[in-house]
Amino acid sequence: MSLIITDECIACDACREECPNYAIEEGDPIYIIDSDRCTECVGHYEEPSCIEVCPVDCIIIDPDNQETMEELKFKYEQLMEEEA
Secondary structure, three states: OOEEEOOOOOOOOHHHHHOOOOOEEOOOOOOEEOOOOOOOOOOOOOOOHHHHHOOOOOEEEOOOOOOOHHHHHHHHHHHHHHHO
16 A cells, blocks of 8 residues: 555645655645556664654545555565665
8 A cells, every 4th residue: 555645735844754765755735656676665764754753644545556565565675675
């Protein structure tokens, strides 16, 4: 389950700074989450850090991109290999 940012985004930049996978980018007019990089912080934190810091609660689970915990862990491992 990748996350998405809704139209309520105020482009405050809090989420982008917190993302350990660099999955959040500045869009126009709202920020966007790259589903290929979003692991919902699996491998980093217990909960998605972007959701925790969002002042307007505009980050939600993407209903069109359901992923299992195993898929998120695999994606995390792939991202770590790319960075090595």
